[in-house]
Amino acid sequence: MSASVQRVAVLGGHGKTGRAVCEALAARGVGAVALGRSDWPDLAVAVAGCEAAYVIAPNLHPDEPAYVASALAALLAGGVGRVVYHSVASPYAPAMPHHMGKAACEDLVRRSGLAWTILQPGAYLQNLDLTGPLDLPYSPDVPFGFLDLSDLGRAAAVVLTQEGHAGATYELATRAATVRELADEAGVEVRRVPDPGTHPWLSAMFAYYDAHGLPVGDRVLKSLIG
Template sequence: MRVAVVGGSGKTGRAVRHALATRGVRSVSIGRAEWPNLAAASADADAAYLIAPNMHPDEPRYVADALAAMTTAGVTRVVYHSVASPFAPQMPHHIGKARSEDLVRRSGLDWTILQPGAYLQNFDLTADLEVPYDVEARFGFADLTEVAEAAAVVLTEHGHLGATYELASRVATPAELAAEAGRRARKVEAPEGHPWLEAMFDYYDRYGLLVGTRPLSMLLGR
């Protein structure tokens, strides 16, 4: 089996390729350099793992182009890396993923969709934790290594066609994560800049982002 990992040079893509390698599965990383010739780059692949660049300004177009290239290349199986709670109208980049999920489901390919929560690895707990939202907000956090293992499972094992899985390793608040590391957590002012980030931080501040933990446990056999 050979898997094309679109976005394979990023942290998620590298983790997925490593998880596939531990199962003896060959993969090829498809990045920006290969994008103009995506169909040719993925021509020998049996399946694809599709990751869009973070905060892509038009993820549905990116995903549509990738799906078209996969179809041209003869790839029949795709796993799309989405996000937990994609239909959250206050967060434009989540809506982009919701629309992309719809494209995946109507692509004609055999598909599975993964919806991971925020990565635990996004936090640096070697110092006190500072985040631009309520430190007592509850989240379903995902361990990147476990998400990658789940990706390898659904790519290589039967029974996952047409499935959409929320992925979280644990439910916690930023304050709880900091306390476990012997650190403090506090809310700081959100940096000005990208309006989508500002919208995301405002959403987190109000609602957190809860994600169920059972699907990941099931996929990993725990």
Template sequence: MRTAVLGGTGKTGRAVAAALERRGHEVVPLGRAAWADLPAALVGCEAAYLVAPNMHPDESGYARTAVSALRATGVPRVALHSVVAPYAPAMPHHLGKAAAEDVVRRSGLAWTVLQPGAYLQNLDLSRTVRIAYRADAPFGFADLADVAEAAAVVLTEPGHEGATYELASRRATVADLAAEAGVDVEVVSPARWAATDGAALDARVRDWLLAMFAYYDAHGLPAGTLPLRTLLGR
């Protein structure tokens, strides 16, 4: 099967492409340049994995463009990369993914939605972990390799059309992960993070991340592990 990975040059797209290739499938990784003529880039594809760039300002528009190209080219199958708790009004980038899910569900294509938790790979556990939310907040963390393998499963095996899967590899807190790695956790105020780590970011991205940190501090981002274990047969 020939599968397009839209957003295929980012870390998630590369991981999904590698998982598909391990299953013997031909992969067409499509980065931003391909969007100039997306239908042409999709010719010959039988399925697509759709992942938006991180903190994209208009994920529903991104999804609409992709869906339009898939339909124009006759690609019947799509899997969307979303997020755990997409309808969380306090987090603008999660709401963007909720809107993208709606676009895909109304596309007329055979669709699957994957909702990964926070990536384990987003934490550098080789040194003191610096965060702007409480260290004991509960999370359903997702390993990028597990998410990629799940994407390959739903795109290449039957029975996943019309399904939405929440994906977490393990339940833990940042404090748990740091203790296992033998490193410390430094919790800083959102204002200090904004003035240091976040100072060079675009103002919109910085504000969206601050909203995310506030949500994490209040609620964490918990997710169950059973769907991923079931998909991967573990």
């Protein structure tokens, strides 16, 4: 597959995840076409000439299945043969509405008629500001599988450009740790604070994290990127 993939459309390519994917593709000599909301009305035209696409929905999208269904239709109309969908670790978690949206999207992707791969990333390491005291609205002692953005980009570039990944679903984590362990390594204090209540889906996520964390193994990522 690597010889035939010269251009990849990255839907959501201007955000931090999309930039990591575009940078990793560029490092492999593959052209990355970063697409955003302004491209949506003519998405089928924008993706024409791309052999594959990486689909990232906006964070906390109110109807991610509708967004992904529209994206898949545009990819088919534009002649794109391969799609990699950016999901989440543990998508079927009924207590977290935005995870459930991604579970529904995974089903759409699998039935799209495109050659597909699904990536299920753990929590980003970059979401934790370890430069000073860390305020956390959930327990710092629950297990997580944390993913470095650069590793996500490298894994995405591998499955987009190499053979053998069609029909695969991969959970991705760089390392397993608790937030307290990361804070201790960085030499910063971690402080438990109340849920700020900025979004009901985030509140649901914090409650789930407090009870269960979000554990993800790291062996799959190592097998993909070495």
